[in-house]
Amino acid sequence: MNIHCLGINHRTAPIEIREKLWFSISEIQTMLPTLRDKYFHEVVLVSTCNRTEVYYVQRHELTNGKPVWRLLAKHKQSEETVGEHHFCLTSGIETAQHLFAVASGIDSMVLGDVQILSQMKEAFSAAQDSHTTGILMNRLFNTAFHVAKRARTETEIGEGAVSISYAAAELASKIFEDLSKRTALLIGAGETGKLTAKHLASRNLGTMLMANRTRQRAEELVAHLGGRVIDFDKILAELPHVDIIISSVEANAHILSAHDIRQVMKLRGNKPLFIIDIGVPRNVDPSANIIDNVFLHDIDALNHIVDHNLTSRRAQVPKIEKIISEELQHFQLWYDSLEVTPTIQQLRDQFEAIRQAEVEKHLHHFATDKREEIEMLTKRIVNKILHAPMVNLKNGTTEHTDEESRTRISVIRHIFGLDKRTHQ
Amino acid sequence: MHFLIGFCELVLPFLYFATIWVYGKAFFSGSKGAESAKAPLLLTTASLHAGYVIIRTIVFSHPPITSVFEILSLIACTIVLVYTYIELRTGNTATGYFILMLPFFFQLVSSIFIKEVREIPPILRSSLLGFHVSSAFLGYAAITISAVYGFLYLMLYHDIKSSQFGVIYKRLPNLEILERMSFTATVFGFVLLTIAIVVGLIWLPRALENFSYADPKLFGTIAIWLIYAIGLMAKKVIGWQGKRIMVLSMFGFALAMFSITIINMFFGGFHKFY
Incomplete structure (x- = not known):
């Protein structure tokens, strides 16, 4: 081949x-x-x-x-x-x-x-x-x-997210039905945080807020992703209006304690709050996860989703290999059919089938002693129609290069509908 | 006609089982074949069950509420019909496996133990009773569905909280959808139960000689109604959300099941017709 x-x-x-x-x-x-x-x-x-x-x-x-x-x-x-x-x-x-x-x-x-x-x-x-x-x-x-x-x-x-940022956005969609009515707050300007914000934005997020110790970096991000910058020290005041927090700050202590979150939940009427803590060391007190309607996930949980999805995808590989093997067989059959001999044979079979069908349909109109003659006559017509194309096809293979012959055969196969499988 | 009734009683549990099996296969293994077999099987099961209830009502000249087993079949039928409506309306088929478990179980018990009641009290032939009963059972079906959505919500809530991202996480709709579906079903159930109670309280004292306000089922139903009233108030006025409201919904459902089965079996009262 x-x-x-x-x-x-x-x-x-x-x-x-x-x-x-x-x-x-x-x-x-x-x-x-x-x-x-x-x-x-x-x-x-x-x-x-x-x-x-x-x-x-x-x-x-x-x-x-x-x-x-x-x-x-x-x-x-x-x-x-x-x-x-x-x-x-x-x-x-x-x-x-x-x-x-x-x-x-x-x-x-x-x-x-x-x-x-x-x-x-x-x-x-x-x-x-x-x-x-x-x-x-x-x-x-x-x-x-x-x-x-x-x-x-x-x-x-x-299926399933295979990057941390995508997994975080997918998780948000498992909690909230319509992200266009939600507000997310990105704390810090880490790469994964930015990517997560980007994925959320692509899922039609309502409002994006950004807070960073260096306000200028937050403003640069806002210019890129859209949204509004808030002061880093006013985060707590904004939290009651925020549904998703993505935090990726380098800090030695928690920037949000369980007590802070508990107070925020009271102020927001216990509505679900999704917190993605990508910071290492962690930015949010892990014990906040026990508060009702607070969904706190750190980098390990997100890695777990990614690993799980990759394992699921790996399990699909044998099924795809089977599909590939089936399609390879079809491809090989099609390729082999581009040889002259099988094409001539198929062409003959197709014409013969048409001849037989028509003869059978109309033979009863003729007297019994004429029927054999009709058979012979129709066979002669088919043979004569096919004679020139067959000869040219056979001669063509010696006169033309391999690729040109295949192209000619392919055209004939297409015109006479010899290929049952076609891909659009 | 009696043959047809017997046939339905035999076939329905198998049909429910097949439907659940197909829904389960689609949910847990994502099988494409099972996915496409879901809708035809559900429609067949729902139609056959509705047909069975109608034929039974015509043949025995009374609604199927004369024994706990007739009642179970009627509840199963209303659940499957309400679920079919929800599935056609929302296009969400992932929860069917869990919801259809209930009608399967109810119909299985009903098919095994059901028998024809020979002496029918004249009250059961009244058309107003049909209104009272159908609103009550549609109400029960709605709160059953609400409880299943509540249960699914709690499962998904638990899985997300504890970072377990298995098949429940993958296939169920998001928490807000589950909460909304559960809430909508609760509102339907509450309105229908209200209608059933009001019609019952106005009409039954006139229609029944042995009517008593001390009837255990009346107590049970009013208790269920109160739980749902409190739940709806808590959501609307206090702003309860998510987990708490779902737990309350399941508690209401448990009480409803207690009222339908245990009270019917072991306590007397004018609601007992056999």
């Missing part, structure tokens, strides 16, 4: 190398025609923060991918740092298997990552726009998108 993949990913190269070979969509569009003209019949270049991979149908035998990776490295002016050992090369059905694993998220750095699929679709679309795809790449990528869809709908690979 003449399909191959040459690329670097998070398993073969560190981030310093991967970032050097990252291609934007416009760079991909520039690169594709060059690659096709030099080496390939068909080519798709996929580039994300975790991988840069070239999927191709080669024009001539390339014993290794050296000319290709050197061309990529040269384009990014990183020939000095990038080496052959950073790349891996797959061929044939292994390439399809690899692409299906990438599309379904089981080859991602974060297992089940959903972003990869949209990036792959973008890359494939760029290749189609640059006219560097043909019958093989079209089929390969459409099957990969089909695998990804099956993985999402038939398994739970994308």
Whole structure:
């Protein structure tokens, strides 16, 4: 099977190398025609923060991918740092298997990552726009998108938060029905705290308040995320109106005691209060969790959610491998059908089936002694109709290259509806 | 027709079991097949049970309230109908496994022990009684559902508080939805019980010779009504939220079950027709 993949990913190269070979969509569009003209019949270049991979149908035998990776490295002016050992090369059905694993998220750095699929679709679309795809790449990528869809709908690979900030936002959604009516307070400007605030904002949070010892940093954050800055020493006064507290301050003592929380709960009519304490050492007295309607979670609890979800995702991998194996079989069958002999046979069978059905339907209109003649006559017509296409198809394989023959066969198969499985 | 009644009594517990099994499989394992089988099974079970109650009422010429086992089946039927309405209205199917446990248990006991009562008191053939009884049982069904939502709320509340993020955390709707569903069911239950009590107090003293205000079931129902009245007041006036109100809802439900079963079985009074 003449399909191959040459690329670097998070398993073969560190981030310093991967970032050097990252291609934007416009760079991909520039690169594709060059690659096709030099080496390939068909080519798709996929580039994300975790991988840069070239999927191709080669024009001539390339014993290794050296000319290709050197061309990529040269384009990014990183020939000095990038080496052959950073790349891996797959061929044939292994390439399809690899692409299906990438599309379904089981080859991602974060297992089940959903972003990869949209990036792959973008890359494939760029290749189609640059006219560097043909019958093989079209089929390969459409099957990969089909695998990804099956993985999402038939398994739970994308479910549950797998980062601390996302887990905190998910937890808030398990307590409150409508975040647009809620107010969150971010205390401190730590990275995880900021990300949590960002995730809450993306879930349509009502109001965001920010407090930081250095007011200027809080103002910078507000400019980025929206919301309002409050003074660090006025936190307690604001708390009765706050439903979610995200605290990530470096402090040696608790900045909120259980007594403070108890007083706040009285003032807020015992309405639920969700506290995410990401600070180490902890910012909120852990004993506040025993107060009714107070949900206090520290970094360990959030890590626990992430671990739990990752375990659940890992349990989905065998199911996805089964889907991949099924789709690989279909892909292989389709690929094999692009040979001349099975196509001719299928074409003959299809015409013969039509002939038989029509003859059976109308044979009773003819006298018994004429029926054999009708059989012979219709067979002759079918044979004559098929004769020229068959001869041209057979001759075509000797006159044209392998890839051109496959394209011709594919067109015939499509026109006569010989492929029952098609991917849109 | 008698054959049909016998058939329903035999089939209904199995149908309830199958429905719960499918809801359980969808809840605990996330099975897609079970997920799509939920709605058809629920509708079949609810329709067959409603049909059974109607046929039984027509054939025996009285509403099915002459024995504790008829009453259990009627409550099971109202619970499944109210739940079906909630599921169709909200589109939330995750709580079905827990709620349908109750009608299954009630119908199972009913199907095993139910028998036809030969002598029917004339009062049971009155149409006003139908209004009194249907509002009372719809009220009981509503507070049962409210209690199940309360129970689910407490489970999820406990799991979130203690950082246990298992299947309950993953599949149940959020705390506010559970609280709202429980509260809505409580309000329905309270209004319906109020109607049942008012109709009963106005009409029964005239209709029954042996009517007495000292009837244990009357006491029981008024006690339940008071608990819910206190609960609703506590929520609206004092602003009680979450856990406390859910515990109160479950307490009211326990008392309601006590009133329906234990009082019916072991205490006399004009509410007993067998």
